[in-house]
Amino acid sequence: MAEIKLMQANSLRSGGYVILDGIVCVVRDIQTSKTGKHGSSKCRIEAVGIIGGQKKIHLCPSTDNVEVPVIEKNNAQVLSVHGDTATVMDNSTFETFDIKIADELKERVKEGSVVNYWIILDEKVIMDVK
Numbered sequence: 001m002a003e004i005k006l007m008q009a010n011s012l013r014s015g016g017y018v019i020l021d022g023i024v025c026v027v028r029d030i031q032t033s034k035t036g037k038h039g040s041s042k043c044r045i046e047a048v049g050i051i052g053g054q055k056k057i058h059l060c061p062s063t064d065n066v067e068v069p070v071i072e073k074n075n076a077q078v079l080s081v082h083g084d085t086a087t088v089m090d091n092s093t094f095e096t097f098d099i100k101i102a103d104e105l106k107e108r109v110k111e112g113s114v115v116n117y118w119i120i121l122d123e124k125v126i127m128d129v130k
Contacts, residue, residue: 002069002122003069003070004019004067004069004121005067005070006064006067007024007066007068008045008061008062008064008065009060009063009064009065010032010041010062011110012027012030012043012045012066012068013027013030014027014028016083017067017068018047018058018066018067019067019068020045020056020058020070021056023051023052023054023056024050024051024069024120024121025048025049025050025054026050027045027049028042028047028048029046029048029069030033030043030044030045030046030105031036031043031044032044033062034036035053039064040061041060041061041062041087041101042059042060042066042107043060043061043062043127044058045058045059045066047067047108050120050125051120051123063127067098069071069120069121069128071118072117072118072119073115073116073117073118073127074090074092074116074118074119075090075092075116075117075130076089076114076117077091077112077114077115078094078109078110078111078112078113078114079091079096079111081101081111083101084106085099085100086099086101086115086126088115091114097124098125099124099126100125101126105126105129109126109129113128113129113130114129115128115130116129116130
């Protein structure tokens with residue numbers, strides 16, 4: 001099950017992760033501004049999607065709770081490659097599973113290589129090849 005925790009918007013930092021519109025994003029910039037004498041402070045969160053690269057801008061009161069994903073980072077060895085899918089074995093649990101290869105990593109993923117993969121909201125994504 002996907003692990004999500006809640007965090008106040010004003011406690012987010014650049015480089016952290018946040019879920020905006022159901023998409024896991026990396027926070028690029030966060031600005032906090034006070035609107036006036038009777039208003040509450042607002043946060044403007046600029047973020048970029050981890051998987052698709054979509055740019056998101058979110059405005060909310062600084063005391064609102066935002067969803068933050070719990071990301072699990074692991075290493076695995078590539079056992080075989082079939083088109084845009086690789087069969088990999090986790091280096092710590094020895095579990096084997098199929099994982100989709102991103103277009104920019106297709107040339108680097110070879111049999112026997114070690115990949116870093118992240119589990120983001122129950123989805124396994126190859127992030128880097130060692």
